[in-house]
């Protein structure tokens with residue numbers, strides 16, 4: 584089942600095309616990352632599918648064809664900066680959120696506990712730290728027990744601990760069976776929590792993929808020894824090493840599929856060379872992203 588499908592979804596602001604003929608098909612049960620630099624159209628896309636921004640062209644539907652308020656009830660969202668009443672407590676704010684969503688107040692304690700605000704639910708919103716405010720926003724999106732959660736830059740402005748807490752929450756929400764659509768320009772965030780992703784550049788989708796598949800394969804091995812020249816000569820003589828590239832204080836080598844660290848080490852010991860360093864280099868979404876942006880100039 585798809586949770587969200589967009590077909591040729593387009594938004595023009597005067598002469599600026601914020602989103603250009605976007606086709607997305609987001610399956611149920613995934614954490615989907617909408618990735619792109621600032622101004623690439625992520626928020627506008629989410630605004631359209633949430634009914635807050637009217638598309639110029641194109642179409643979208645939720646849950647294999649459902650539209651309108653029926654579909655919206657099954658979706659919880661936080662768009663950019665959530666608004667709460669500063670003098671009311673977290674719990675009172677959630678009560679208001681629940682009544683707007685026409686859902687009962689019976690889940691308030693449960694969602695406050697879930698986001699780690701169980702003990703602070705009675706404190707006024709204005710006394711919350713930024714991280715707590717963001718967790719309350721997630722609680723408010725969860726209060727109607729939605730099947731899909733939409734998060735726009737959920738870790739914006741948070742410190743490392745706050746970022747870590749939100750990532751943990753996202754993972755837990757995904758494990759509970761909900762689908763998540765996460766807009767972010769933070770590559771590390773998308774790499775850590777998302778399963779599938781799309782990359783927008785100036786409103787146009789330039790890539791869709793699966794994070795694991797796109798980052799699989801060999802990023803190579805970094806090796807070093809006291810004599811890099813000698814190391815490079817020996818590396819070129821070892822038959823399972825397919826590429827040797829000099830780095831500043833090391834060599835980056837590419838090897839055959841089944842070759843592990845032990846095999847590499849042993850091959851150099853056979854050549855009377857002791858490696859000072861050997862570490863596997865993992866592909867990152869950042870490299871993939873920069874490559875994509877470059878090849879789509």
Ligand SMILES: Nc1ncnc2c1ncn2[C@@H]1O[C@H](COP(=O)(O)OP(=O)(O)OP(=O)(O)O)[C@@H](O)[C@H]1O
Nearest residue numbers: 596599601619620621622623624625626627628768
């Ligand atoms: N209300 C508006 N009026 C005019 N232009 C707008 C409006 N909202 C967005 N834009 C423009 O549309 C483009 C896409 O903006 P959008 O906010 O969707 O991007 P984004 O990827 O979410 O960026 P960010 O990561 O900075 O939030 C930008 O060029 C932006 O300036």
